Amino acid sequence: MSLIEGETGSWEMVIGLEVHAQVISESKLFSGASTRFGAAPNSQVSLVDAAMPGMLPVLNRACVAQAIRTGLGLKAQINLTSVFERKNYFYPDLPQGYQISQYEKPIVGNGTLTIDLPDGSTKDVGIERLHLEQDAGKSLHDQDPLHTYVDLNRSGVALMEIVSKPEMGSAEEAGAYVRKLRSLLRYLGTCDGNMEEGSLRCDVNLSLRRPGGPLGTRTETKNVNSIRFVQQAIEAEARRQLEILESGGTVVQETRLFDPKRGETRPMRSKEEAHDYRYFPDPDLLPLELEPAWVEELGAGLPELPDDKKARFLADYGLSTYDASVLVAEQENAAFYEALVKGGKKRDPKLAANWTITNYFGALNASGETLETAPVDADKLGGLLDLLADDTISGRQAKEVFEAMWESGKDALTIVEEKGLKQVSDAGELGAAVDKVIADNPAQVEKYRENPNVIGWFVGQVMKATQGKANPGMVNKLLKDKLG
Amino acid sequence: MSVDIDTVRRIAKLARIRVEDAQAESLVGELNNILAWVEQLGELDTEGVAPMTSVVEQKLHLRADAVTDGGYPEDIVANAPQSAHGFFVVPKVVE
Numbered sequence: 001m002s003l004i005e006g007e008t009g010s011w012e013m014v015i016g017l018e019v020h021a022q023v024i025s026e027s028k029l030f031s032g033a034s035t036r037f038g039a040a041p042n043s044q045v046s047l048v049d050a051a052m053p054g055m056l057p058v059l060n061r062a063c064v065a066q067a068i069r070t071g072l073g074l075k076a077q078i079n080l081t082s083v084f085e086r087k088n089y090f091y092p093d094l095p096q097g098y099q100i101s102q103y104e105k106p107i108v109g110n111g112t113l114t115i116d117l118p119d120g121s122t123k124d125v126g127i128e129r130l131h132l133e134q135d136a137g138k139s140l141h142d143q144d145p146l147h148t149y150v151d152l153n154r155s156g157v158a159l160m161e162i163v164s165k166p167e168m169g170s171a172e173e174a175g176a177y178v179r180k181l182r183s184l185l186r187y188l189g190t191c192d193g194n195m196e197e198g199s200l201r202c203d204v205n206l207s208l209r210r211p212g213g214p215l216g217t218r219t220e221t222k223n224v225n226s227i228r229f230v231q232q233a234i235e236a237e238a239r240r241q242l243e244i245l246e247s248g249g250t251v252v253q254e255t256r257l258f259d260p261k262r263g264e265t266r267p268m269r270s271k272e273e274a275h276d277y278r279y280f281p282d283p284d285l286l287p288l289e290l291e292p293a294w295v296e297e298l299g300a301g302l303p304e305l306p307d308d309k310k311a312r313f314l315a316d317y318g319l320s321t322y323d324a325s326v327l328v329a330e331q332e333n334a335a336f337y338e339a340l341v342k343g344g345k346k347r348d349p350k351l352a353a354n355w356t357i358t359n360y361f362g363a364l365n366a367s368g369e370t371l372e373t374a375p376v377d378a379d380k381l382g383g384l385l386d387l388l389a390d391d392t393i394s395g396r397q398a399k400e401v402f403e404a405m406w407e408s409g410k411d412a413l414t415i416v417e418e419k420g421l422k423q424v425s426d427a428g429e430l431g432a433a434v435d436k437v438i439a440d441n442p443a444q445v446e447k448y449r450e451n452p453n454v455i456g457w458f459v460g461q462v463m464k465a466t467q468g469k470a471n472p473g474m475v476n477k478l479l480k481d482k483l484g
Numbered sequence: 485m486s487v488d489i490d491t492v493r494r495i496a497k498l499a500r501i502r503v504e505d506a507q508a509e510s511l512v513g514e515l516n517n518i519l520a521w522v523e524q525l526g527e528l529d530t531e532g533v534a535p536m537t538s539v540v541e542q543k544l545h546l547r548a549d550a551v552t553d554g555g556y557p558e559d560i561v562a563n564a565p566q567s568a569h570g571f572f573v574v575p576k577v578v579e
Binding site: 032 | 543578
């Protein structure tokens with residue numbers, strides 16, 4: 001909880017997030033039209049999605065399963081009876097004139113998300129509910145100066161609205177929440193978490209209060225579409241509310257929009273009138289009753305989730321909390337790391353973690369490649385680590401070899417042989433080089449007697465004499481022995 | 485439960501139905517008659533009785549997740565007052 005210092009004293013941010021996560025499914029929540037992204041306008045619309053008279057919604061079983069799996073991943077209560085209701089409002093991209101959603105009886109109740117903070121600590125954030133609802137169509141405002149174009153392909157695609165409790169106290173915590181939720185959804189395979197394509201959208205509820213005091217009036221900032229914008233929107237809105245409160249004004253409860261270009265929030269005009277949604281149970285849909293056996297079956301089929309994987313990485317591999325958190329954030333990254341550690345000879349888990357995070361992920365970022373397209377896979381990187389582990393090459397050489405591997409896609413041993421990089425670890429050969437450097441530099445030997453740090457100079461000379469191929473650890477040891 | 489003229493105007497506005505003032509006056513009476521009639525249900529004691537959601541004993545039908553529909557954008561926009569390039573075209577709504 002970070003406090004904001006104002007002129008009249010300190011304030012505390014209270015943040016709750018509503019995340020709309022598009023469910024991964026082949027077809028829509030209530031119709032058999034495809035959910036594929038990027039198709040030609042209105043080509044994935046059934047008469048149900050277009051709200052033609054007389055059409056009836058039929059619920060998609062897989063979407064229900066995805067909501068249950070997500071609820072179980074959030075350690076939440078699964079409600080065996082839930083009810084679909086109509087949320088009524090008018091907008092051009094909502095042909096029904098209402099959204100089928102869940103209100104009083106959502107499919108998932110109270111749960112918990114454990115967020116990972118940058119300092120390595122964790123915090124439990126309460127989940128209030130998760131419910132299933134239809135997405136709206138898409139309005140394009142920039143195609144024509146006088147008109148809005150409407151594409152209903154997204155109309156009726158299943159969304160999970162995941163509502164947190166107002167238990168976050170800073171932009172940093174909110175960012176960590178979205179990151180963790182996205183990671184969890186990807187592990188579960190229930191949402192692809194792609195914020196650019198709008199598969200994950202975030203509404204920010206924020207208010208300020210005196211530390212420990214009663215809650216202040218909140219505002220809701222809608223449709224923030226990246227983690228960075230979530231954090232910026234929170235900073236901007238907190239600043240705005242602070243100015244109002246400090247000057248004795250009152251915050252108006254309203255819906256706002258974040259403008260990333262200006263870095264500020266502004267009121268959303270169209271929603272002012274629309275707050276009366278007149279929810280009522282959808283007469284076209286009976287209550288959704290779940291068989292407990294089905295919920296159990298779905299629970300048994302869940303993959304290992306990020307928190308469990310992190311705990312296992314800490315226990316089995318002795319990694320730092322930071323390294324474990326980075327590695328488990330994405331399932332594919334964790335799988336890469338485990339393939340690396342478990343492949344080939346016995347590999348040092350910490351060394352493997354360092355190489356994976358610093359060198360390998362660094363190269364991925366710099367080159368824009370992905371795990372699938374990268375020229376070096378876990379097997380090849382493992383080959384490099386093995387050469388490092390058996391002293392064939394030094395750490396410095398390993399970096400050079402890794403760069404060459406990334407360029408050429410060749411394996412480590414081939415490159416080491418091609419470049420003649422093999423580290424010299426032969427005691428006889430190195431001993432001769434060490435003897436020569438000592439014999440040639442009696443003055444330095446004298447200095448060493450007074451100051452043992454001078455050994456570094458000798459190591460440098462031996463490395464030079466061997467064109468950098470000498471095993472530095474061995475040279476050090478030989479020098480210490482011979483210099484006495 | 486009963487409605488006054490402001491509520492009638494508000495409901496009309498929310499439903500996007502134009503109601504002239506003269507009509508609104510008579511609608512107050514009509515709607516209140518309907519509400520009073522429905523309110524007779526309140527005379528029954530329904531304490532402890534679960535709401536009935538269907539007159540026949542049946543469960544919500546779930547369908548398999550398969551693409552079985554769509555692919556006819558011309559039909560979808562066929563009745564639109566205006567369309568272009570497969571889109572519905574409506575008066576500008578700016579946010």
